[in-house]
Amino acid sequence: MHVFTGHTGELYTVACSPTDARLVATGGGDDKGFLWRIGLGDWAFELQGHGDSVCNLAFSTDGQLLASGCLGGLIQIWDIQSGNLKCSLDGPGMGIEWIRWHPRGHLVLAGSEDSTVWMWNADKGACINTFSGHGGSVTCGDFTPDGKLVCTGSDDATLRIWDPKSGKNIHVVGGHPYHTEGLTCMAISPDSTCALTGSKDGSLCIVNITTGRVVSKLDSHSDSIECVGFAPSQGPSSNWAATGGMDHKLVVWDLQHSMPRSTCEHEDGVTCLTWLGASNYLATGCVDGKVRVWDGRSGDCIRTFGGHVGAIQSLSVSANCDFLVSVSVDGTARVFEIAEFL
Numbered sequence: 449m450h451v452f453t454g455h456t457g458e459l460y461t462v463a464c465s466p467t468d469a470r471l472v473a474t475g476g477g478d479d480k481g482f483l484w485r486i487g488l489g490d491w492a493f494e495l496q497g498h499g500d501s502v503c504n505l506a507f508s509t510d511g512q513l514l515a516s517g518c519l520g521g522l523i524q525i526w527d528i529q530s531g532n533l534k535c536s537l538d539g540p541g542m543g544i545e546w547i548r549w550h551p552r553g554h555l556v557l558a559g560s561e562d563s564t565v566w567m568w569n570a571d572k573g574a575c576i577n578t579f580s581g582h583g584g585s586v587t588c589g590d591f592t593p594d595g596k597l598v599c600t601g602s603d604d605a606t607l608r609i610w611d612p613k614s615g616k617n618i619h620v621v622g623g624h625p626y627h628t629e630g631l632t633c634m635a636i637s638p639d640s641t642c643a644l645t646g647s648k649d650g651s652l653c654i655v656n657i658t659t660g661r662v663v664s665k666l667d668s669h670s671d672s673i674e675c676v677g678f679a680p681s682q683g684p685s686s687n688w689a690a691t692g693g694m695d696h697k698l699v700v701w702d703l704q705h706s707m708p709r710s711t712c713e714h715e716d717g718v719t720c721l722t723w724l725g726a727s728n729y730l731a732t733g734c735v736d737g738k739v740r741v742w743d744g745r746s747g748d749c750i751r752t753f754g755g756h757v758g759a760i761q762s763l764s765v766s767a768n769c770d771f772l773v774s775v776s777v778d779g780t781a782r783v784f785e786i787a788e789f790l
């Protein structure tokens with residue numbers, strides 16, 4: 449229903465505001481980020497100042513701030529109401545791999561290719577802690593939903609659990625029976641008890657965050673896992689998770705029994721996924737340029753959205769769950785209406 453064409457290069461990342469149902473941020477290989485509105489084709493605000501590809505974007509939980517991170521290692525914080533640059537956060541020596549906000553405040557966390565993780569107070573523009581110990585690029589990470597701990601995964605094939613206040617490392621998860629190759633993605637359960645990690649080796653592990661123990665290893669993918677996501681905590685799908693990989697598969701898991709519920713075949717590798725609000729539906733983005741909506745219960749593909757002519761890199765759902773936004777290497781962002789599925 450809307451195509452955003454403000455970028456002049458490949459798009460890498462998209463984030464929908466958690467509070468404003470029509471506000472979207474996109475970033476790409478043209479070294480630019482944009483804020484734009486669904487359905488308002490003539491309005492776009494450029495996030496200027498990055499000297500390299502804008503590869504990560506994240507809105508604060510309250511929707512007041514936006515963080516943009518680039519391959520040059522710079523993170524910029526934007527005030528949404530005024531549109532002004534609030535501050536620039538320096539520290540990492542190489543590209544930013546991911547950015548996450550604390551669930552209840554303006555603390556921002558980022559992992560870098562230089563094997564470090566940084567945490568800043570975005571209101572003050574001040575670094576609070578650095579987390580050092582990984583032996584490779586920190587490819588994934590997040591605060592636990594209760595905000596008490598930080599989990600990070602790396603190309604060094606380990607998961608680390610940290611105390612964000614002290615910066616101390618509580619657990620290192622690695623070696624047998626964990627992944628044999630680098631971690632690519634991670635999700636933390638809504639109740640903050642376990643982390644689900646995917647690896648280049650095609651394996652999926654559930655880790656108890658409190659003990660640092662590997663609870664189970666799930667083998668269903670035959671190639672690198674690119675994306676993982678827990679189902680919403682409400683409703684019948686509360687013990688489900690979904691994983692997508694370069695083996696052309698989306699797998700919906702019943703974690704209570706460590707079993708696949710359904711395996712959803714794609715034409716090509718699955719690069720990203722997102723659950724749609726608090727429903728049993730989820731969407732996948734694929735290397736073939738298609739966005740597909742799946743029924744997590746049955747495993748059926750109920751809709752395929754076309755339009756992109758290059759691989760999908762990122763997906764995001766609007767605050768009111770009316771819209772799904774996809775970005776692609778074809779240089780466009782596309783908005784699809786999904787209210788009918790929820």
